[in-house]
Amino acid sequence: MTTTLTQAQEIADAAIAPRPTPVERRRVRAAWLFLAPMLLCLLLVAAWPLLRTFWFSLTDASLSNTGAGNFVGLSNYLFHDGSEWSGILVDPQWWNAVRNTLYFSAVSVGLEVVLGLAVALLLNVRFAGRTLVRAMILIPWAIPTIVSAKIWSWMLNDQFGILNHLMLGLGLIDAPLAWTADAELSMWAVIVVDVWKTLPFVALLMLAALQMLPADCYEAARVDGIHPLKVFWRVTLPLLMPALLVATIFRVLDSLRVFDVIYVLTSNSSSTMSMSVFARQQLVEFQDVGYGSAASTLLFLIVAAIATLYLYLGRRQLEVR
Known part of the structure; x- marks a missing residue:
């Protein structure tokens, strides 16, 4: 009974909450537009190198030839060969x-x-x-x-x-x-x-x-x-x-x-x-x-x-x- 009343109260609060006006929606779109170049730059200089580093950690690549590495899974993190x-x-x-x-x-x-x-x-x-x-x-x-x-x-x-x-x-x-x-x-x-x-x-x-x-x-x-x-x-x-x-x-x-x-x-x-x-x-x-x-x-x-x-x-x- 308490759960039902709580859900009903949440629905009522959501219905009462004012919807964003057209001006507020335009401001949000403008904010995302101004943030887009920064987010793109962050994606290029941070996210991509980080993902590439994580990928290399799943291979046995060497510095002399990074493209020739084989996929080894999580062996670089932890591996058991049967004895150690x-x-x-x-x-x-x-x-x-x-x-x-x-x-x-x-x-x-x-x-x-x-x-x-x-x-x-x-x-x-x-x-x-x-x-x-x-x-x-x-x-x-x-x-x-x-x-x-x-x-x-x-x-x-x-x-x-x-x-x-x-x-x-x-x-x-x-x-x-x-x-x-x-x-x-x-x-x-x-x-x-x-x-x-x-x-x-x-x-x-x-x-x-x-x-x-x-x-x-x-x-x-x-x-x-x-x-x-x-x-x-x-x-x-x-x-x-x-x-x-x-x-x-x-x-x-x-x-x-x-x-x-x-x-x-x-x-x-x-x-x-x-x-x-x-x-x-x-x-x-x-x-x-x-x-x-x-x-x-x-x-x-x-x-x-x-x-x-x-x-x-x-x-x-x-x-x-």
Whole structure:
């Protein structure tokens, strides 16, 4: 009986809902017309290469002759020959790359969000030379990643790097450290370089959001004598949450696909190898297009799943607020 009443209510609501007017229909058609070139471009530059990569992952094609590959189904992902399992899903090097990427993403993005918010709060304060400082802080973000990674690789060199020279001069270390060669230090070296490079991006987004906050809330808090820390936790941070979610999702997507900074600093080192570096190694160095395409496809699925989950949880949190 309850189900019947619910269905009847839904039918009544649909009947009451106003139908789109001719003007609204023309606006919808115009919107699709303007979106068509962008959708076509997206189809050509994203969807087609993605589908082609997925197709290659189902073959045994090689880089020397991609057209001569035979269809092997899901063997590149998982295959059992009667005695043992093979494929990327049981490849320890692939799962090591997954762990490295997730660890790199969690630590680097966490540091960037916290430090970026702190820098934005400092730059939002009025002081002499604030405009110059705002311009200077964008320099790391403006430098191409390959260039900045190469500069840092020279600075971190264990033989002639300036970082070791300064630390030796200050007595902080007794011998030069191999920052990019030592398995215990290389990941942290990569994280530091990535944070230095992308911190201005997060800080700029947070600064723009801070300048759009309503001033009357802070005036009321000042009149009531509320402590600044309480104002930050109760007023500033909740109002910044949408911008914070946008900055975080952008950085999460970038960090999960990281390649250049890791490859320039540590090449194919297993201690820092990311999923992108693993896929490149299979495709270029081993010339195994099928296996490399399987790694690229899994990378896309992991990134898409994490992005979807993050956006869903972020939307739910904003709805609760």
